[in-house]
Amino acid sequence: MKLQEYTTSAHNFEECMKCTVCTAYCPVLQVNPLYPGPKQAGPDGERLRLKDPYFFNYALKYCLNCKRCEVACPSGVKVADLIQSARIKYDTHPPKLRDQMLASTDFMGKLARPFAPIVNAVTDLGVTKKTLDMVLDIDHRRTFPKYSGRSFEGWLKRRSKEQAAFPEQVAYFHGCYVNYNYPQLGKDLVKVLNALGVGVQLLDDEKCCGIAMIANGMAREAAKHAQHNVDVLGKAVSRGLKVVTTSSTCTLTMRDEYPELLKVDNSAVRDSLLMATRFIYEKLEQGATLKFRADYHKKVAYHTPCHLEKLGWGVFSERLLRMIPGVEFTMLASNCCGMSGTYGFKKENYEASQAIGAPLFEQIKAVNPDVVACDCETCKWQIEMSTGYPVMNPISILAEALE
Amino acid sequence: MNPNEFDVIIIGGGITGAGTQRDCAMRGLRTLLIERSDIATGATGRNHGLLHSGARYAVNDAESAEECIRENMILRRIAAHCIDETDGLFITLPEDDLGYQQTFVDACKKAGIGAEIIDPELAKRLEPSVNPDLIGAVKVPDGSVDPFRLCAANMLDAKLHGGQVRLHTEVTGFIREGDTIKGVHTLNHQTGEETDYYAPITVNSCGIWGQHIAELAGVRVGMFPAKGALLIFAHRVNNMVINRCRKPSNADILVPGDTVCVIGTTSTRIPFEECDNVAVTPDEVTLLITEGAKLAPSLSETRILRAYAGVRPLVSADDDPSGRNISRGIVCLDHEERDGLKGFITITGGKLMTYRLMAEIATDLVCRKLAVNKACTTAETPLPGSEEKSYEAVAQKVWESPTTAQKAAASRMGTRASRIRSANRRDDDLICECEEVSVGEINAAIDRMDVSTLTDLRRRTRVGMGTCQGEFCACRAAGLLAKAHGCVERERKDLADFLQERWKGNFPIGWGDTLREAEYTQWIYKHVLGL
Numbered sequence: 012m013k014l015q016e017y018t019t020s021a022h023n024f025e026e027c028m029k030c031t032v033c034t035a036y037c038p039v040l041q042v043n044p045l046y047p048g049p050k051q052a053g054p055d056g057e058r059l060r061l062k063d064p065y066f067f068n069y070a071l072k073y074c075l076n077c078k079r080c081e082v083a084c085p086s087g088v089k090v091a092d093l094i095q096s097a098r099i100k101y102d103t104h105p106p107k108l109r110d111q112m113l114a115s116t117d118f119m120g121k122l123a124r125p126f127a128p129i130v131n132a133v134t135d136l137g138v139t140k141k142t143l144d145m146v147l148d149i150d151h152r153r154t155f156p157k158y159s160g161r162s163f164e165g166w167l168k169r170r171s172k173e174q175a176a177f178p179e180q181v182a183y184f185h186g187c188y189v190n191y192n193y194p195q196l197g198k199d200l201v202k203v204l205n206a207l208g209v210g211v212q213l214l215d216d217e218k219c220c221g222i223a224m225i226a227n228g229m230a231r232e233a234a235k236h237a238q239h240n241v242d243v244l245g246k247a248v249s250r251g252l253k254v255v256t257t258s259s260t261c262t263l264t265m266r267d268e269y270p271e272l273l274k275v276d277n278s279a280v281r282d283s284l285l286m287a288t289r290f291i292y293e294k295l296e297q298g299a300t301l302k303f304r305a306d307y308h309k310k311v312a313y314h315t316p317c318h319l320e321k322l323g324w325g326v327f328s329e330r331l332l333r334m335i336p337g338v339e340f341t342m343l344a345s346n347c348c349g350m351s352g353t354y355g356f357k358k359e360n361y362e363a364s365q366a367i368g369a370p371l372f373e374q375i376k377a378v379n380p381d382v383v384a385c386d387c388e389t390c391k392w393q394i395e396m397s398t399g400y401p402v403m404n405p406i407s408i409l410a411e412a413l414e
Numbered sequence: 415m416n417p418n419e420f421d422v423i424i425i426g427g428g429i430t431g432a433g434t435q436r437d438c439a440m441r442g443l444r445t446l447l448i449e450r451s452d453i454a455t456g457a458t459g460r461n462h463g464l465l466h467s468g469a470r471y472a473v474n475d476a477e478s479a480e481e482c483i484r485e486n487m488i489l490r491r492i493a494a495h496c497i498d499e500t501d502g503l504f505i506t507l508p509e510d511d512l513g514y515q516q517t518f519v520d521a522c523k524k525a526g527i528g529a530e531i532i533d534p535e536l537a538k539r540l541e542p543s544v545n546p547d548l549i550g551a552v553k554v555p556d557g558s559v560d561p562f563r564l565c566a567a568n569m570l571d572a573k574l575h576g577g578q579v580r581l582h583t584e585v586t587g588f589i590r591e592g593d594t595i596k597g598v599h600t601l602n603h604q605t606g607e608e609t610d611y612y613a614p615i616t617v618n619s620c621g622i623w624g625q626h627i628a629e630l631a632g633v634r635v636g637m638f639p640a641k642g643a644l645l646i647f648a649h650r651v652n653n654m655v656i657n658r659c660r661k662p663s664n665a666d667i668l669v670p671g672d673t674v675c676v677i678g679t680t681s682t683r684i685p686f687e688e689c690d691n692v693a694v695t696p697d698e699v700t701l702l703i704t705e706g707a708k709l710a711p712s713l714s715e716t717r718i719l720r721a722y723a724g725v726r727p728l729v730s731a732d733d734d735p736s737g738r739n740i741s742r743g744i745v746c747l748d749h750e751e752r753d754g755l756k757g758f759i760t761i762t763g764g765k766l767m768t769y770r771l772m773a774e775i776a777t778d779l780v781c782r783k784l785a786v787n788k789a790c791t792t793a794e795t796p797l798p799g800s801e802e803k804s805y806e807a808v809a810q811k812v813w814e815s816p817t818t819a820q821k822a823a824a825s826r827m828g829t830r831a832s833r834i835r836s837a838n839r840r841d842d843d844l845i846c847e848c849e850e851v852s853v854g855e856i857n858a859a860i861d862r863m864d865v866s867t868l869t870d871l872r873r874r875t876r877v878g879m880g881t882c883q884g885e886f887c888a889c890r891a892a893g894l895l896a897k898a899h900g901c902v903e904r905e906r907k908d909l910a911d912f913l914q915e916r917w918k919g920n921f922p923i924g925w926g927d928t929l930r931e932a933e934y935t936q937w938i939y940k941h942v943l944g945l
Contacts, residue, residue: 018717025717029882058673068818
């Protein structure tokens with residue numbers, strides 16, 4: 012046994028040097044004094060919680076899990092993981108009905124799809140919003156994502172033969188949003204990949220990545236999803252396929268949250284799972300080409316989602332957008348939009364959520380782009396609602412600009 | 415009446431002195447306690463902080479074992495806020511003799527210690543950090559005790575009963591008339607003031623330094639200084655005390671204490687002159703980690719925060735000046751009977767665990783000499799702060815929905831936490847982020863608990879005891895002290911001394927994250943703050 016050759020601790024909490032950079036970068040702490048901040052909630056709190064779970068602080072629920080603290084940490088402490096793990100381990104309150112509903116994106120999507128036009132019309136009504144606010148504490152000022160009448164899965168299934176004809180193949184983890192709310196993004200991806208000579212396959216029955224469950228006190232259910240998805244991804248990977256995604260949060264969840272928070276081993280699939288922007292960028296680097304419309308012109312402001320910053324992959328989206336001849340590109344400053352999935356829907360978080368996003372909204376208004384580009388669906392909802400500017404995934408902009 | 419006259423003067427601000435002052439004060443005596451440095455600076459603050467069940471002594475020293483379990487049960491009643499009722503395990507490893515277990519359990523039963531043989535599998539479930547190779551386990555009522563808190567609470571209670579305390583004041587000589595000690599000459603190290611105090615009885619409760627005090631009084635008490643080194647790990651690895659079930663040896667006790675855990679100890683005879691300046695050697699560090707990892711293997715990969723050493727106040731029995739027969743039991747010397755010197759008593763030997771009993775024995779003798787007929791009540795009366803059994807109850811009573819810092823304050827101050835109910839928002843600001851100590855808690859300590867330096871403050875509040883070792887809290891606390899004492903210059907020097915003292919404990923284990931953090935601390939204080 013090598014004594015003290017190296018030291019270990021849960022999520023590296025002992026590596027904290029108390030430099031407090033995480034605290035300076037936390038978007039919540041600046042707007043919500045009830046939140047103890049990442050250093051207190053993370054490595055500092057952990058020592059007390061190890062003494063007695065009684066020291067767990069319920070104010071940890073105000074953490075957005077944006078991971079900006081982890082990006083900032085120069086010592087490699089997984090601050091956000093510490094906080095989320097503590098919530099999973101010590102928060103004994105069962106999730107509220109509202110939180111269960113918000114967390115079950117898969118289930119709610121399946122339920123709503125057949126009645127999409129009615130559901131969309133109803134959720135848009137002021138009276139519905141008031142009721143949801145009063146009964147469930149879902150803030151009435153929120154706009155709900157629309158449901159699509161037809162699923163993306165059905166659309167791609169009908170084209171499976173045609174896709175199988177391409178010389179190269181990838182599998183696509185579309186996620187709940189593309190499947191139930193916005194199949195167009197999936198169609199856009201298929202268009203771009205096909206242009207590169209790559210056919211797109213569905214996974215064998217993917218489930219929601221589980222991030223909303225993790226955030227809403229349903230870690231056990233999330234772990235079931237995680238194990239299912241790792242198995243499903245494993246099947247594709249064992250056939251030699253890469254798995255691409257268009258949602259930064261789903262990707263981060265499956266790559267990092269599965270092993271760190273849910274203790275689900277994803278080592279067999281982790282390196283094969285990547286954002287489609289990275290996959291496309293690498294193809295182009297290797298010599299593939301895309302032909303763009305000569306008449307395309309768009310002023311694009313790009314917002315890097317926090318989870319994409321954590322992955323370190325924002326650069327791929329940025330490079331691809333800059334590559335389009337007609338794009339006038341602006342890189343927005345690194346800021347959190349404040350939405351963070353289901354967080355911003357909750358009545359108690361609405362004010363904080365909007366205050367966090369304010370600097371981003373102001374910059375967007377100052378830039379006055381034709382469209383904001385962003386790889387995250389919940390950032391999209393927040394920015395569209397708060398600024399009025401349309402938001403598109405970089406993949407959709409690529410598809411639109413293709414000849 | 416002369417304000418410098420008392421019924422009894424107690425020399426030494428360790429747990430024995432504090433306990434004796436409390437007992438004397440509760441029996442109505444006018445008491446003065448004199449300490450050359452701060453509370454709990456000797457062996458009191460330099461041990462495991464183990465609330466012994468007595469099991470460790472059961473086989474070889476039945477008397478100590480019986481004393482321990484009795485006092486253990488008493489302390490749970492009277493010192494709830496200083497104690498963590500963790501229970502303990504005595505584990506047998508494959509290299510140990512499993513046959514010893516039965517001898518051990520029988521001896522425990524005889525001493526009245528509830529020792530229960532449990533399945534090693536159950537032991538692993540109860541304490542997941544325990545060495546999984548164990549072949550036997552016995553559960554005993556061990557626990558952990560915060561010696562600083564215990565010492566401060568005793569002294570505070572003495573003051574609440576009219577006692578007076580002079581810290582940073584050294585006894586430089588005795589006032590002697592014929593064969594009677596009438597009082598002491600003292601020097602205050604902070605003010606340079608020399609003062610004489612008078613009392614018909616003086617109690618020498620200076621631990622290992624009692625030899626020196628006895629010399630000043632003109633009598634000889636032969637002490638045998640034995641150094642014990644310990645390591646503090648930066649977080650709690652275990653939640654139960656883990657001991658080895660074998661003949662007591664080196665580094666075979668791992669105690670969870672507050673937010674850390676402590677492995678120890680070694681035992682080395684040192685010359686008396688070295689008692690004031692003991693250092694931990696590299697060999698001791700290696701031994702502690704190697705043996706510690708046998709109790710809980712994860713210690714080999716756990717960050718170490720500090721190393722420290724204390725000196726046990728062992729006394730050679732009177733009939734054996736050679737030192738062969740060293741007692742760990744309580745020694746109370748009536749120097750009138752022993753040396754013909756009236757008005758002078760030495761109480762020494764013993765252990766942190768038995769401090770209350772030592773105080774009772776000494777106070778009984780004081781009362782006999784002063785012809786005071788009052789019974790001891792320290793075994794039934796809770797210390798200030800310990801009126802509630804749990805800190806949960808305290809926190810819930812004081813604050814509607816306590817924050818982590820408020821819960822932590824309740825765990826340190828017990829019922830006295832109600833005194834820091836914050837007057838304004840600033841009082842809730844944190845000074846120490848590692849241990850969650852607020853401005854309000856620091857000010858409460860400065861106001862009521864004889865704090866003159868940052869190190870004093872640390873012993874009373876845990877400021878600077880966390881992983882940052884003063885990196886952030888020291889300068890903030892120094893600000894509050896400078897304000898309270900109205901002197902910036904003195905506080906600057908105090909801050910430098912404090913950081914130097916923190917580094918002393920980091921140095922023997924200066925590697926990995928602890929070294930990184932120490933370097934960072936140095937950078938902040940030297941290059942950012944210009945200290």
